[in-house]
Amino acid sequence: MLTLALYNSYDPKKVHEAHLRAIARAAPICYAFDFHLALIGFPFNEKPLDLSEKISENTTIGEGGKYLLELAKKNKFHLLEFPKRGFPPQFGTIIATTRKPDEHKEISAIEVAKRALKGESFMLIVGLGRHGLPEEIFKLAEYHLDITDGKRISLETCTAIGSIPTKIRTLMEALKWKKR
Template identity: 65%
Template sequence: MMLTIGLYNTYDPKRIHEAHLRAIARAAPVAYAFNFHLALIGFPFEGKDEREIAGEVAENTTIGEGGKYLIKLVESGKFHLLDFPKKGFPSQFGEVVATTSKPSKEKAVKTIEIAEMAVRGKSFIFLIGLGRHGLPKEAFKIAKYHLDITDGKGISLETCTAIGIIPAKIATVMEALKWMKRERR
């Protein structure tokens, strides 16, 4: 089972801005803390590998203890660079989940449903739009599920808030499900 925070670049596909670096620096300790992978989708890091990017982020931030957790993700194989998807993502990332405050009725899923599937070993990549306009329409089409992390309240969250809450809530619900299963034995 592999759970991944997928930062989907809708900010600027041509050049890296400080906002990109800050979002990466903020997401890395969250991913590390909750045992998630971190994938950057459509970031313009032409010709650079994961280690070089981690070094660049570490040089430009004090967030996450100066990039320490991004480097740890690289070292553990949990940091990935992906192109914008044409038809989908590599299969190891599992099912695609678009995070949104306005899920379509046909694809809407509750946090507990995701957690139950993850506890049973299913992998997911949670797409979080990085930019004013959130995820593009193509991402919603590719996604098998649409997740409103507020479970039906439809509350739109700021990007960095979502980066923290999505893995924390999913990991917490998964732990509760595992605990309940142990208690029934």
């Protein structure tokens, strides 16, 4: 299972328009590249399907929220609280996405792809907000991933949201073809 997780670094008590846009933008990417979508620390009380219906009523992104609804119907849309001691084990290995990975925790996209093909689960966390991911997530994460392959390029949040699943799934497909 591959999961793209959006970490709420904005306001944990109030839903902002930026939250809704990021969720609506992430859903088609996750759907297209067979990723789960998780929201961490968002102020939602609804169940995933109810929330997806509510968001889809208020967006034109992703064909009016169609892909968020599809993810929810397939149990691929998850709502998580801020971690106290870690994340639920079904999400697998935690990876913080960053342009400044700790050299002792750095993992490449090709390594994630190879291990995912062998059945390992990963949750790749993207920080929403000006400050990105908080330090405790970097400490909690087993690995850090620079999706620009060591170029250390800062990507706008939605660009990163699109790049991460696209690159990993493309590498997985290339590795499958290479084995043939």
